[in-house]
Amino acid sequence: MIRYFKDILEGAWSLVVGLGITLRYLFKKPVTVIYPKERIPMKRFKGPIAFVVDEKNGDHKCIACNACIKTCPSRCMSLVAQKSAVDGKRVLTDFHVNYMLCSLCSLCIDVCPTDALKHDDPNYDMVSATQAGMNMDLLKPFIDRKTPLTQIPTVS
Ligand code: SF4
Ligand code: SF4
Structure with a gap:
């Protein structure tokens, strides 16, 4: 009881x-906030990996050395380079980062010998309805703008 x-x-x-x-x-x-109508600035969010734009010519600075690919602990970077038909040097023809796997560790930025990479766009709600949509094409803006390095003819 x-x-x-x-x-x-x-x-x-x-x-x-x-x-x-x-x-x-x-x-x-x-x-709390009423997301997505209200948003909180995320000061500690770095933003996804992107190419630095060279102020001199508006181009990327990647020399396709593969250092970032070898360093990435998440194995989420991939690149394709072809031989230049002009001088035989490597020409970057594709560069993708799978944002679903990227841990934003910055190691790729640290090892890049030409400072070609950076964290960009502190927009933390990057979304896509497909997995392919999260596989970011870093070269596309440069190809769209037809920057000098993306116009070098390659040997297939
Ligand atoms: S930030 Fe880290 S995980 Fe993301 S692509 Fe670079 S090395 Fe890979
Ligand atoms: S380390 Fe830099 S230069 Fe080398 S492939 Fe990666 S982005 Fe390009």
Whole structure:
């Protein structure tokens, strides 16, 4: 019988404590926001990997050395390079980063000998309806703009 009343008292007390917490937060400014209508700046989010734009010619700075590919712990980078028909040098023809696998560790940026990579766009809600949509083509903006390095004829 004592146990019975003790359980009732404990239940009532936990109810009072719960209501007290609810009342305390009822009049405080909420810490949550109505996303996506409201957004919080994410100061510590680095943003996905992108190519640096060379101020001199608007081109990328990648020399297709593969250092970033070998360093990436997530194995989420891939590139294709072909031989230039002009001087035989390697020409970058494709560069993708799978954002679903990237951990934003920055190692690729650190090892790049030409400082060709950076974190870009602190937009934290990058979304896609497909997996392919998260496989980012870093070269596409340069190909679209027909920058000098993307126009070098290659030997297939
Ligand atoms: S930030 Fe890290 S995980 Fe992402 S592509 Fe670069 S090396 Fe790979
Ligand atoms: S390390 Fe830099 S230069 Fe080398 S392939 Fe990667 S992005 Fe290009």
